[in-house]
Amino acid sequence: MTTKSRTKHEKKKKIAGNLAYNMGHILYVAQLTGDLEKKKLISSMPKHDQERYEIAFETLLRDGLLVHEKKRDISNYSLNPEKFEYTKELIHRFVRGTRGEIKVKQIKKNPFFHRGPIKDTEHFIGRESLISHIFDRLRHTEDCSIIGPRAIGKTSLLHYISHNEVVRKNHLDPKKYIFVYYDLQRFGENTKIEDFYYEMFSQTSQQVLHGGLISEGEIKQINDENPNVIKEINKSLFEMRDLEGLIGALSERDYKIVYMFDEFESIANNPTFDFSFYGQLRALSGNPGFQVAFITASKKSIYELTFQEDIKTSPFFRYFEDFRLGPMNREEIRGFFRLAAKNGVIFSSDMRNLIEKWSGGHPFIVQLSCDYFFNLVMNGNKLKPEDGEKHLDIFLKRHKKHFAYFWKQVDKREQTCLWRLASGKSPGRDCKGVLENLEDSYLVNKEKKKYRIFSAAFEKFVKNMPSSKSELI
Ligand SMILES: Nc1ncnc2c1ncn2[C@@H]1O[C@H](COP(=O)(O)OP(=O)(O)OP(=O)(O)O)[C@@H](O)[C@H]1O
Ligand SMILES: [Mg+2]
Numbered sequence: 001m002t003t004k005s006r007t008k009h010e011k012k013k014k015i016a017g018n019l020a021y022n023m024g025h026i027l028y029v030a031q032l033t034g035d036l037e038k039k040k041l042i043s044s045m046p047k048h049d050q051e052r053y054e055i056a057f058e059t060l061l062r063d064g065l066l067v068h069e070k071k072r073d074i075s076n077y078s079l080n081p082e083k084f085e086y087t088k089e090l091i092h093r094f095v096r097g098t099r100g101e102i103k104v105k106q107i108k109k110n111p112f113f114h115r116g117p118i119k120d121t122e123h124f125i126g127r128e129s130l131i132s133h134i135f136d137r138l139r140h141t142e143d144c145s146i147i148g149p150r151a152i153g154k155t156s157l158l159h160y161i162s163h164n165e166v167v168r169k170n171h172l173d174p175k176k177y178i179f180v181y182y183d184l185q186r187f188g189e190n191t192k193i194e195d196f197y198y199e200m201f202s203q204t205s206q207q208v209l210h211g212g213l214i215s216e217g218e219i220k221q222i223n224d225e226n227p228n229v230i231k232e233i234n235k236s237l238f239e240m241r242d243l244e245g246l247i248g249a250l251s252e253r254d255y256k257i258v259y260m261f262d263e264f265e266s267i268a269n270n271p272t273f274d275f276s277f278y279g280q281l282r283a284l285s286g287n288p289g290f291q292v293a294f295i296t297a298s299k300k301s302i303y304e305l306t307f308q309e310d311i312k313t314s315p316f317f318r319y320f321e322d323f324r325l326g327p328m329n330r331e332e333i334r335g336f337f338r339l340a341a342k343n344g345v346i347f348s349s350d351m352r353n354l355i356e357k358w359s360g361g362h363p364f365i366v367q368l369s370c371d372y373f374f375n376l377v378m379n380g381n382k383l384k385p386e387d388g389e390k391h392l393d394i395f396l397k398r399h400k401k402h403f404a405y406f407w408k409q410v411d412k413r414e415q416t417c418l419w420r421l422a423s424g425k426s427p428g429r430d431c432k433g434v435l436e437n438l439e440d441s442y443l444v445n446k447e448k449k450k451y452r453i454f455s456a457a458f459e460k461f462v463k464n465m466p467s468s469k470s471e472l473i
Contacts, residue, residue: 022049022056024094027065027079027087031341035069035076035334065090069349079346081377110378111343112336112371117155124160125339125363126332127153130323131161134295135170137321138177141256141293143285145264147301148325149441150409151364151402154297155183157325158260178213178250178257180204184266191270193277198235201243204257205230208250222249247284251291264296268305275308278316285319296320326442327361327454336370345377350385358392360455362442368399369457396461403461406443414438415465421453422462 030036038057045053060066065087066077079087111123118124137144146154160166162179180203187196208214208230214222219230226249233242247257267273285292296302302317333356337347347355351373359365372395376383383391396403410418417431421444427435435451438444443458444451453459 018052019056020090020093022052023060024090026056028091028094030079033338035078037076081346081348109343110374111339112367112374114367117159119159121163124156125335126328127157132170135172138258138293141291143294143320144323145302145320146297146323149299152325153363154325155262158262158297176255178207178255180207181260183262185263187266197240197243198238204246205232247290247292251289256291258293260295262297264298265305275310275314278311278314282316328363333361333366336366340370340374345374347373350383354388358455358457362455365455392460396457403458406458418462419465421451422459
């Protein structure tokens with residue numbers, strides 16, 4: 001062998017030796033991200049390695065470990081679930097002896113277990129642009145109102161924005177923001193206004209005393225300068241000036257307090273919370289010496305809630321900006337697929353299509369559908385393309401109560417119009433206004449002048465509702 005051909009041969013051998021490692025690396029990235037853009041990936045590698053990654057990529061494609069998916073104008077590649085055993089082996093070659101190995105070994109835990117609000121950041125998906133707008137308002141302690149139908153993610157969003165890392169990511173200083181969450185559902189008919197303010201006071205002081213944000217030394221200093229404002233007191237001893245004193249002292253030290261009132265409609269029907277109450281609440285956020293912002297969460301816009309007419313004219317409502325939470329878009333739904341991949345399960349493109357179709361982007365149904373397919377894959381089962389309807393039936397049977405809840409949220413007229421749509425009948429002129437309203441609550445959407453029920457799963461549920469057939473308008 002000449003020196004030249006020996007060098008060539010050695011180069012080839014070296015490439016082959018590293019190839020498995022490079023292939024493992026590519027697959028590892030694909031597993032973490034859910035899909036890949038080839039050019040982007042190759043160009044992110046060191047220049048001298050790019051040729052090897054190019055060969056590794058082609059080999060993976062040739063062996064069918066990566067599959068090509070063309071979505072609109074973007075060409076993406078994802079793991080082939082059929083070949084997951086080989087994929088796992090190669091990924092292990094790449095991560096062996098690294099911290100990543102432990103991660104890879106630990107995977108395959110179903111992350112789609114949420115049925116109530118999401119409390120950790122790892123499982124919260126999407127809503128980026130809305131969140132960044134909310135932070136733009138919080139930067140200037142301006143009020144926000146989050147509006148969205150049931151289970152669309154309002155409470156999850158409130159929890160998410162109060163995490164330190166999220167505050168930091170949105171360019172605010174988490175050391176200066178105190179988030180106080182409370183659910184107004186707990187205030188029953190007999191609640192007094194003092195109860196509401198006492199709750200505000202005690203939650204704020206609890207947060208300050210035990211939240212770890214403000215040091216003991218600083219608490220002592222604040223209490224020395226402003227006679228004992230940070231304290232725990234009994235409800236019977238509470239006065240409004242305790243709350244004002246606390247907010248004033250914290251604001252003076254440049255702490256901003258964000259009060260998050262979840263289920264805001266709970267007090268809308270309560271006559272105790274009258275015009276003067278809203279005036280007083282507004283005075284807290286409007287006081288130039290106080291750095292306070294309110295975020296409300298409700299199913300309807302706070303103007304549309306059933307307040308008495310005079311209350312609607314209260315300046316309280318004027319300062320809120322509305323943020324509507326609706327179904328998630330494609331990119332957000334892909335966030336769920338990435339979460340599945342990070343946990344060791346790759347959804348096939350048939351599964352992805354079904355998840356999109358069944359859910360119509362409603363995050364709760366995306367969550368339920370991902371849970372369904374995650375378990376299917378974990379149990380070693382495959383989805384045959386022709387079995388879609390069979391799986392939908394099992395899914396509906398399993399989650400009947402959730403769909404029944406959507407159904408019970410609408411009145412009889414609305415049920416009738418939904419049933420007509422689901423059964424492929426023309427909804428008729430008398431459904432026009434009804435369907436427009438249902439579109440506002442995202443239960444139907446309009447495509448090419450035609451209404452459709454937002455989710456294939458709910459559509460099938462509605463179609464199977466026997467009572468509606470006889471109750472046409
Ligand atoms: N951003 C998100 N990421 C992942 N899952 C989400 C997200 N938002 C909502 N979900 C899913 O929807 C479910 C309901 O969310 P959440 O309880 O926050 O909704 P809600 O609007 O507060 O509902 P309700 O009106 O009943 O109070 C969660 O359990 C979760 O499964
Ligand atoms: Mg909620």
